[in-house]
Amino acid sequence: MRQHDFESEYDSSWQEFEQFLAFRPDRFRLFRKKTTVTVEAPFSAAEFPDRYKALCHNLALARARGYSDQLLDRLNKLVVAGHHKLYSARSNAKAHWASSLLFGFPVALRANARFVWFSTLAFFGPFFLMAVACYLNEEMIYSLMGPGSVSGMESMYEPGKRAIGRERDSATDIMMFGFYIKNNIGISFQAFAGGILFGVGSLFVMVFNGLYIGAVAGHLTQLGYGETFYPFVSGHSAFELMAIVFSGAAGFKIGFAILSPGNLSRKMALRRAGRDAAWIIYGTTIMLLFAAFIEAFWSSKSEIEPLVKYSIGAALWLVVVAYCLFAGSQKNGA
Amino acid sequence: MHDSLVQRIDTTYVVETPEGIQMQAELAGVIPRAAAYLIDFLLRLVVMVAIILFGLFFDELGHGLILLSWFVIEWGYPVFFEVLRDGQTPGKKTMNLVVMNDDLTPVNWRTSVLRNLLRAADMLPIGYLFGAATMVFSRQFQRLGDLVAGTVVVHKVEDLPNVGLPKVDALIPDMDLTPEDRRALVAFVQRYDSMTSERAEELATILSGVTNKSGQANTQHLYGMGKWLLGAKT
Numbered sequence: 001m002r003q004h005d006f007e008s009e010y011d012s013s014w015q016e017f018e019q020f021l022a023f024r025p026d027r028f029r030l031f032r033k034k035t036t037v038t039v040e041a042p043f044s045a046a047e048f049p050d051r052y053k054a055l056c057h058n059l060a061l062a063r064a065r066g067y068s069d070q071l072l073d074r075l076n077k078l079v080v081a082g083h084h085k086l087y088s089a090r091s092n093a094k095a096h097w098a099s100s101l102l103f104g105f106p107v108a109l110r111a112n113a114r115f116v117w118f119s120t121l122a123f124f125g126p127f128f129l130m131a132v133a134c135y136l137n138e139e140m141i142y143s144l145m146g147p148g149s150v151s152g153m154e155s156m157y158e159p160g161k162r163a164i165g166r167e168r169d170s171a172t173d174i175m176m177f178g179f180y181i182k183n184n185i186g187i188s189f190q191a192f193a194g195g196i197l198f199g200v201g202s203l204f205v206m207v208f209n210g211l212y213i214g215a216v217a218g219h220l221t222q223l224g225y226g227e228t229f230y231p232f233v234s235g236h237s238a239f240e241l242m243a244i245v246f247s248g249a250a251g252f253k254i255g256f257a258i259l260s261p262g263n264l265s266r267k268m269a270l271r272r273a274g275r276d277a278a279w280i281i282y283g284t285t286i287m288l289l290f291a292a293f294i295e296a297f298w299s300s301k302s303e304i305e306p307l308v309k310y311s312i313g314a315a316l317w318l319v320v321v322a323y324c325l326f327a328g329s330q331k332n333g334a
Numbered sequence: 335m336h337d338s339l340v341q342r343i344d345t346t347y348v349v350e351t352p353e354g355i356q357m358q359a360e361l362a363g364v365i366p367r368a369a370a371y372l373i374d375f376l377l378r379l380v381v382m383v384a385i386i387l388f389g390l391f392f393d394e395l396g397h398g399l400i401l402l403s404w405f406v407i408e409w410g411y412p413v414f415f416e417v418l419r420d421g422q423t424p425g426k427k428t429m430n431l432v433v434m435n436d437d438l439t440p441v442n443w444r445t446s447v448l449r450n451l452l453r454a455a456d457m458l459p460i461g462y463l464f465g466a467a468t469m470v471f472s473r474q475f476q477r478l479g480d481l482v483a484g485t486v487v488v489h490k491v492e493d494l495p496n497v498g499l500p501k502v503d504a505l506i507p508d509m510d511l512t513p514e515d516r517r518a519l520v521a522f523v524q525r526y527d528s529m530t531s532e533r534a535e536e537l538a539t540i541l542s543g544v545t546n547k548s549g550q551a552n553t554q555h556l557y558g559m560g561k562w563l564l565g566a567k568t
Contacts, residue, residue: 003520004565056353066513068520068564077491080357084440175394178401185405193454196478197464201455254482267481274482278444281451 003067010058014078016042017051021081052082103328105283108276109246110329112253119248122203123241126210127217134218141219144211153216157225157232173296180292184240188247188284192277195251198259202251209244231306234313235299238320239291243284250280287320347474347486349438357438359488361475364466366429367487371462373425378407409450416446422490430490436474438488445483452479500526504566505558509544516563523560 001009023041043051059075109116134140141150187205194201220229254273261269294316299309345361385403389396415423421432421441433441433449441449456465456477465477474486500523511519522537529537531553538553545555 002563002565006565053353056351056355059355066517068517068524070524073491076358079351079355080359080438083351083357083438087437087439171394171398174398175401176398178398178405182401182405185409189409189451190454193452196452196455196482197458201458270482271484274448274484275444277482278448281447 001065003065003071006062006065006067007071013051013054014058014075017055017078017082020048020051021078021085048082049086052079052086055079055082101282101286104279105286106324106327107329108279109249109283109324112249112276112280115249115252115256116246118252119202119206119245122206122248123210123245126207127214130211130214131218131221134215135222138219138222141215144215150219154220154223154225157220157229159225159228173300176300177292177296180295181289184244184292185285185288188244188288189281191244191247192251192254192281192284195248195253195255195277196258197255199252199255202248202255205251206245206248213241227306228302231302231304231309232299234309235316236291236295237313238317239287239294242320242324243287243291246280246287247284250277250284253277253280345475347438347488349436359434359438359486359491362429362431362487362489363475364469366431366489367469367475368462368466370423370425370429370431373428374412374423375425377424378411382407412450412453413443413446416441416450417443426487430492431487432490433485433487436484436486441483441485445485448483449479449485452477452482455479498527499523499561499564499566500554500557502554502557502561504562505555506562507559511563519556519560520563523557523564526557 019042055075056079059072059079062071062075130140130144145153187209191202191205194203194205217229217233220226254270254277257269257273258266264272298304298312345363347359347361349357349359351357382404386400389400389403392399412423416433419427421434426432433446435441435445453465456462456468456479458464462477465479468481469475469477472481474480476486480486507519522534526534531550535549535553538556539548541556542548542552545552547555
C-alpha cells in the first residue's frame with residue numbers, strides 16, 4: 001500500500017484521535033490556553049486504549065514501509081500525546097494527596113533511618129561541642145562570628161528589653177515571617193541539593209549550622225541571657241532544627257546513592273534515592289512553614305510567660321518525634 | 335556511516351513504549367537551554383523589581399511581602415510553569431523546549447520539584463558550571479537536577495508543513511530502489527515548496543548519472559518518481 005492510500009484510509013481516525021486529545025474537560029483551566037476546539041469527545045474514553053493501540057500499529061507500519069518524514073512525524077507526535085494521556089493519569093493518589101503527604105513523609109524518614117541518624121549526628125554533634133565550648137570560653141564565639149555580629153546578637157537577647165529585637169508590632173511579625181521563610185527554607189533546600197556533591201554539601205550545611213546555632217546558644221547562656229533566649233527559641237526549635245536535619249538526611253541519601261549505588265547503575269540509584277528524598281523535602285518544607293509561623297507570631301511575644309512557652313515547646317518536640325516515629329506505621333507495616 | 339558513531343553524536347532520544355512503539359524526541363543542548371534560562375531570569379527580575387518597588391511603599395509589611403514573593407518566585411516559578419503549562423516555562427516556550435520525564439511522559443510535581451531544587455547544586459560554583467559540565471558529559475544532556483529527577487529537556491516537535499506537490503505527472507520508477515532511496519525521493523518531492531527551483535535542480539544533478547537526464551528535465555523526472563512513490567496514479 002502506498003502512502004496516499006494509507007493516509008486516506010486512516011486519516012479520519014487520526015483526526016478523531018487528535019480531537020480526543022484536544023478535548024479537556026478537567027481542572028487547571030485557569031492556567032491553560034482557552035481551547036476553542038471540540039466540546040464533545042469524538043469517542044468514549046473506554047475506547048481510547050484500543051484507539052491508541054491501533055494508532056501505534058499504524059505508526060509501526062508506516063515506519064516499516066518507509067513512508068515519508070511528514071507522516072512519520074505526525075504519527076509519532078500523536079503517539080507521544082496518546083502515550084501521555086494513557087500513562088500520565090497513573091497516580092490515582094491525587095485525590096488523597098493530603099493523606100499521602102501526611103504519611104509519606106514519616107514513612108520515608110523511617111525507611112531512611114540511617115541517613116536521618118547520620119544527619120542528626122552531623123548537626124547536633126558540632127552543636128553541642130560548640131555550645132559547651134562557647135559556654136566555657138567567652139572568646140570562643142569569635143572564632144566563628146565577627147565582633148559586629150556578636151554584639152548585634154547580644155543586644156537582641158539582652159534581658160530587660162520587653163520585645164526581643166525591636167519593639168514589635170504585627171507588621172514586623174509579617175516581615176520576620178517573610179525573612180524566616182526565605183532564609184530557612186532556602187537553607188533546607190541547599191542542605192538537600194548539596195547532597196549531590198557526594199554528600200559534602202549537605203555535610204557542610206549541617207556542620208556549619210550546628211556550630212553556629214550551638215555557638216549562639218552557648219554564648220548567650222554564658223552571658224546569662226538565657227532567660228530571654230530560651231523562651232524565644234523553645235516554640236519553633238522542634239520544627240526548625242529537625243527540619244534542617246531531615247533536609248540534610250535527604251541530601252545524604254542522594255549523595256550515598258552516587259558513592260555506593262549497589263546493584264544499580266549510578267543513574268538508577270540516584271533516581272530511586274530521589275523518590276524518597278522528594279517526600280522528605282515536601283515534609284521539611286511544611287515543617288519550616290510551621291516553624292516560621294511560630295517564630296514570627298508566637299516566639300516573639302515576650303508578654304507570654306516563659307513557663308507557657310517552655311511547655312508548648314516541649315509539647316511540640318513530643319509531637320514532632322512521635323509523628324516521625326509512628327505516623328503511617330500501621331499502614332506501612334501491615 | 336558507523337552505527338556507533340551515529341548513535342554517539344546523534345541527539346535523537348528514543349524511548350520504547352509498552353506497545354512496542356519507539357517514541358522519539360530531540361534532546362536540547364546547553365546553548366538553547368542557557369538562552370531559555372536567561373529569558374526566565376530576566377522575566378523574574380522584572381517581576382521582582384516591580385514587587386520591590388511596590389513593597390517599598392509599605393515599610394515592614396512591604397518587606398515581608400518582598401521576602402515572601404522572592405522565595406516563592408525563586409523556587410516556585412519553574413515548578414509552577416513546568417507542571418501547569420505542559421513542561422514549559424516562558425523561557426522554554428520561547429526557545430521551543432519542553433521538560434519531560436525520561437520516559438517522555440509529562441513532568442509531574444515530584445520530578446519538577448526535584449529538578450528545580452537541585453538547581454542549588456547545579457549553579458555552583460558559579461554560573462551553573464556544575465550543571466553545564468554534567469550536561470556536556472551525560473548522554474542525554476542532563477544537569478544534576480535532571481539526573482536526580484529523571485527528566486530530559488527536548489525540542490518541541492514542529493509539524494513539518496504539509497506542502498503542495500509540484501504539477502508533474504507521476505512516473506513509475508524505472509530502476510531498483512532501496513527503502514532509503516524511496517524515502518529520499520519522497521522527501522525531495524515533499525520539500526518542493528521550500529526550495530528554489532535552482533536549489534532543487536542543483537540537488538537533482540547529483541543523480542543525473544543515474545537518470546541520464548539533466549537540468550529541468552532531471553528535476554521533473556525525480557519529482558515524478560517521488561509522486562508515484564507517494565501514491566499518485568500515473
